[in-house]
Amino acid sequence: MREFGYQRAHDVAGAVALLAADPDARFLGGGTNLVDLMKTGVERPARLVDVRELPLDRVERTADGGLRIGATVTNSDLAADPEVRSGYPALTQAVLAGASGQLRNMATVGGNLLQRTRCGYFADVTKPCNKRSPGSGCPAVGGEHHNHAVLGASGHCVAVHPSDMGVALTAFDAVVSYETPDGPGEVPLTDFYLPVGDTPHRETALPPGALITHVSLPPAGVAARSRYRKVRERASYAFAIGSVAAALRIEDGLVREARLAFGGVASRPWRAHAAEAVLTGARAGGETFAAAADAELAAATPLPDNGYKVPLMRDLVVSVLTELAEGEAR
Template sequence: MKEFGYRRVSDVSGAVALLGAEPDARFLGGGTNLVDLMKAGVERPGLLIDVRELPLDRIEATDDGGLRIGATVTNSDLAADPEVRRRYPALAQAVLAGASGQLRNMATVGGNLLQRTRCGYFTDLTKPCNKRVPGSGCPAIKGEHRNHAILGASEHCAAVHPSDMGVALAAFDAVVSYETAHGPGELPLTEFYLPVGDTPHLETALPPGALITGITLPPAPVAALSRYRKVRERASYAFAIGSLAAALDVQDGVIREVRLAFGAVASRPWRAREAERVLAGGPASAEAFAAAADAELAAARVLPHNGFKVTLMRNLVVATLTELTEEAAR
């Protein structure tokens, strides 16, 4: 591992200024992704700026009935928060599905959003990777790609975003707040991650030198009846091969509102807006759920070994929305 400096900061403006003065620096939260990549030689910062003591560790109600989650809130505290569990249960379920208890105790909300979209080729320095070395190629396209993207990928990269939390946040229209040397800013989560295109090494729309300060969840009554479902190849801690955040408001068998976001199918959490459009105002039936999933997945572009994800996601949509419909009828 490359030698690096370490600084601990206690105020946001000082953290931003320090990063601006040290272009080779990186912010450090829990380190559950960054430190692993440093050990592998993928990330080689000259300075780590520890932000865990910043006053960003609270979950608070907003004036309009939403929630604001500080960037240094740990994943464990987020999943255990009573208001998160009551108002946005799918978010709590997603966090609990995302990692082991030890990792959740360390990982921060801001760091979770910034974990790298990656696959085995990204972390293997003996192989080319456009995310690691732009223009070097993507060996996954013709190599091992069983868990790679079926939506929004390109010939330059087919890796999938690993966050479970991000999928639920996308479904609930979360907004990311950040601070730069020029002042504060905001980005909707659905615009936070950049399309792959021919620049897969550029992952987010954050301005240079920005520090994430928090996430705002707008009020969403539909989110009170929500679920996060994750399919993985083993029951213990593992990345998803397909996941779904779903929320449903049904009255007299008619869908008044629905939220859907897919995970492990694209380079970013995938808001399923076409499926939502097909379902809105229609019947809450298995046939309608399947038709909506098919409409969303019509854009899928599969590789030789990951086409099973289309069927998996279709079945996951039908099963989860059926479950929510039955619960709404009780």
């Protein structure tokens, strides 16, 4: 590991100024991803700016009835928050599906959204990787890719984003707020992650040196009737090979409102707009749910060893939506 400096920030403006003064610095939250990448040599910051003591550790109700989640709220505290559990149950389920209890106690909301892919080629500095070393190639395309992307990928990168939390937040129209030396800004989470294209090393829309301060959710509405389901290769502490965050509002047998996002199948949490369009206004039932899944997955471009994800996601979507519809009927 490269030697590095360490500084603790005590206010947001000071944290942003410290990073602006040293472009080779990184913000440190829980460190559950960054420190691992430093150990392997993927990340080599000259300085760490510790933001854990910033006053960003609260979940607060907003004036319009939504939630404002501080960037340093731990995953454990987020999952346990009463407002989150009652208004956004899929978010609680997503957080609890990610990592171990010990890691959730350390990991932060801001850091979770910024975590890097777990692609083995990215993590191995002896291998080429366009995300780590632009222009070096993507060996996963012709190599080990059974857990890689089937949606939104390109020949330059087929890695997936590992966040469970991000999938639920994407389904519920979360907005990311940040601070820069030039002032504050915000971006919807659906636009936060950049398309892979031919620049997979450019992962988010955050300006250079920006510090995430909060994530905001609109009033719960349909999110209060939501589920998160994750499929993984072992029962605990494993990243998704496919996941679904979904919410439905059904009246008189018709789907009046739908929210749907996928995880484990793209370089970013994948908002399923095509599926939502099929669902809205249609009769709630297995045929509609399957048609919605098929509409979204029509854009899938699987590789030889990850084609199983397409029927897996179809079945997962139908199962989760059926569970929600049956709950509405009771």
